[in-house]
Amino acid sequence: MKQEELNTLFDQQAAGYDKQWARMSPIRENLYFLLESLFAPLPAAARILSVGAGTGAELAHLARIFPGFRFTAVDPSSAMIDVCRRRAEADGFSSRCDFHVGYVDSLPAEEAYHGATCFLVSQFILDQALRQSFFRDIATRLRPGGLLASSDLASDTRSNDYAVLLPAWISTMAAAGVQPEVLERTRAAYAKDVAILPSSVVSSIIVAGGFESSVQFFQAGLMHAWISSRGRRA
Numbered sequence: 001m002k003q004e005e006l007n008t009l010f011d012q013q014a015a016g017y018d019k020q021w022a023r024m025s026p027i028r029e030n031l032y033f034l035l036e037s038l039f040a041p042l043p044a045a046a047r048i049l050s051v052g053a054g055t056g057a058e059l060a061h062l063a064r065i066f067p068g069f070r071f072t073a074v075d076p077s078s079a080m081i082d083v084c085r086r087r088a089e090a091d092g093f094s095s096r097c098d099f100h101v102g103y104v105d106s107l108p109a110e111e112a113y114h115g116a117t118c119f120l121v122s123q124f125i126l127d128q129a130l131r132q133s134f135f136r137d138i139a140t141r142l143r144p145g146g147l148l149a150s151s152d153l154a155s156d157t158r159s160n161d162y163a164v165l166l167p168a169w170i171s172t173m174a175a176a177g178v179q180p181e182v183l184e185r186t187r188a189a190y191a192k193d194v195a196i197l198p199s200s201v202v203s204s205i206i207v208a209g210g211f212e213s214s215v216q217f218f219q220a221g222l223m224h225a226w227i228s229s230r231g232r233r234a
């Protein structure tokens with residue numbers, strides 16, 4: 001899918017996004033809970049870049065746990081950024097946020113951030129070289145030693161694992177109340193619009209994008225998450 005089509009899709013989904021995925025919250029909350037410990041070593045007044053911020057779910061969690069953190073929320077979907085802004089206002093942390101409709105490469109190329117999140121975004125970049133430069137755009141905006149927490153769907157799609165995990169994942173979404181037509185769209189998208197790669201391959205793409213290390217810290221169904229360190233220059 002072209003990036004413009006993806007943006008249109010997320011613009012259309014923005015208003016109903018949180019409701020649609022609400023019952024998947026046990027997975028999200030688990031991921032965020034682990035993230036708290038991973039980001040705990042960051043400075044109390046850390047600057048965090050949220051790439052593909054969507055409706056601001058991860059921002060809202062981090063803002064509550066880390067009252068000194070400041071955030072830059074980036075997303076090419078203006079409708080998503082609108083929902084994100086409204087959530088930050090309702091939750092009382094909008095004064096700690098900058099909102100940016102666009103891509104990471106349109107932010108100043110400065111090592112400004114102590115940490116970054118990028119949840120369920122890079123999987124939409126099918127070309128591996130482009131996916132690598134997407135991570136490089138994040139890495140070059142992190143300070144030395146900065147941390148990236150990212151998640152994507154991952155699996156070896158030719159493996160028996162995937163043959164077991166895919167139907168289980170679709171059933172999980174059905175049990176969580178995702179509508180049948182959305183499930184059908186999602187299954188079709190996995191086959192052609194989502195780059196589902198083995199976890200070790202995603203890690204190596206992240207490292208090739210300028211990170212010193214990338215460690216998987218989470219898996220629930222097909223969703224995997226990695227903590228990656230920018231590395232400190234000698």
Ligand SMILES: C[S@@+](CC[C@H](N)C(=O)[O-])C[C@H]1O[C@@H](n2cnc3c(N)ncnc32)[C@H](O)[C@@H]1O
Nearest residue numbers: 010051052053054057075076077080119120121
């Ligand atoms: C599946 S949603 C995830 C939103 C949020 N991170 C979450 O976990 O709830 C993916 C988001 O990434 C955004 N996105 C898509 N391509 C992007 C890109 N190249 N750079 C930054 N964000 C992108 C979409 O507009 C959408 O808001």
